[in-house]
Amino acid sequence: MIALLLRDLKLAFRAGGGFGLGLAFFLIVTVLVPFSVGPQSSLLSTIAPGVLWLGALLACLLSLDRLLALDWEDGSLDLLATAPLPLESVVTIKALAHWLTTGLPLVLAAPFLGVLLNLPAPGFSWLVISLLLGTPAMSVIGTFGAALTVGLKRGGLLLSLLVLPLYVPTLIFGAEVARRGAAGMETQTPLLMLAGITAATVALLPFASAAVLRINLR
Amino acid sequence: MSITAKANALWEYANPRKFLATSERVLPFFWITSAVCLVVGLTWGFFFTPDDYKQGSTVKIIYLHVPASLMAINCWLMMLATSLVWLVRRHHVSALAARAAAPIGIVMTLISLATGAIWGQPMWGTWWAWDPRLTSFLILFLFYLGYVALWEAIEDPDTAADLTSVLCLVGSVFALLSRYAVNFWNQGLHQGASVMRAAAVTGADTEEKVSNIYFYPLLLCIVGFVLLFIALVFYRTGTEIRARRIKALLARERVSG
Secondary structure, three states, rough: OOHHHHHHHHHHHHOOOOHHHHHHHHHHHHHHHHHHOOOOOHHHHHHHHHHHHHHHHHHHHOOOHHHHHHHHHHHHHHHHOOOOOOEEEEHHHHHHHHHHHHHHHHHHHHHHHHHHHOOOOOOHHHHHHHHHHHHHHHHHHHHOOOOHHOOOOHHHHHHHHHHHHHHHHHHHHHHHHHHHHOOOOOOOHHHHHHHHHHHHHHHHHHEEEEHHHHHHOO | OOHHHHHHHHHHHHOHHHHHHHHHHHHHHHHHHHHHHHHHHHHHHOOOOOOOOEHHHHHHHHHHHHHHHHHHHHHHHHHHHHHHHHHOOOOHHHHHHHHHHHHHHHHHHHHHHHHHHHHHHHHOOOOOOOOOOHHHHHHHHHHHHHHHHHHHHOOHHHHHHHHHHHHHHHHHHHHHHHHHHHHHOOOOOOOOOOOOOOHHOOOOOOOOOOOHHHHHHHHHHHHHHHHHHHHHHHHHHHHHHHHHHHHHHHHHHHOOO
């Protein structure tokens, strides 16, 4: 398992592109927002938590089609499926690798982009906490979507159509935590809900992803 | 007849030939009764019920809005059930019925959203509000779109049936989750369930109760929509079965010729 994780991380770092692209996309989305809604700092500070969450979600989505497609193309996915490691673990490791290379950098970058959008001071810690809790769910759900569309020639667009509705609960609760945190309100309820969603998806969805992957590898 | 024998009798319809024969025999019945129910219910509702004292004649859109919304949800439940049957017992008719139902569900969701907007404009002063019920229907619509898109995208029919079934199961969980998440996220403009609710039917709750004058034609419309849905699903499933047969015949011809 650790070997697989290290392999995926090495591939993400060395094969170029994939690792930095998500971050660059996040940056660009954040920079484009003031151009589209105007530079009033009061408006920007109200929408900042939601925009940052949406940007992180889209950046996460952008990197999903590479998650399994490369392994599918060169056949290493077949090898992994026949390996003694259960496919559920493979899928979990893949999601973990995706989170380490996409989700975690987004979490770390979010406060700096928050400065650009005039995020109120109490919002920073809540933004980081909510993203830290929410991005694993996004990786796991995304892995399920990637497993569904792995055999398709043009799976990219379909992948976003399938995955975005699944992101709705995570986005609602995550953005709510960040918004309430920025407004100085209590955040316990949405935070617990977000944590619950993440825990449940991490625990259950790998089984669905593995089942789907087995169908696709048949 | 014992229960197991009855259960076996149900599974007989997994045979496409048997399914087609029976569905063709009962289809005219469903078409005619649904047409009668809808014509009588809609005429009764539109022309022979008084205007509401607050809402005027706009209340009459209820005869399309409520049945369509009900069927939009029940269609997804039916797809969930048939997907489960496909995953467990691998009856092709079941998978094809789920496939056949999805576009009907899309249309029902669209009717519900459109009539809701037309009703909301005079009543709430807006076509659209980010109300939990409205929002969750929009999300349901997105789920339907993804489901149909996945069916269309995969060439191998068995793989497509498997993948869409899993998507339907996972999607159901997330759709339910979204339904309650949006409840948390915004307060509602839409009234609560006021038709099929014990307090509303027995008259204990008079505030949001649908008066009997409106309720009887509405019930007729609901029955009409249910029958129409069954007829459409039978009809479309038959089409899917025949389409697959044609594909098989063509493939056989190509191999032999």
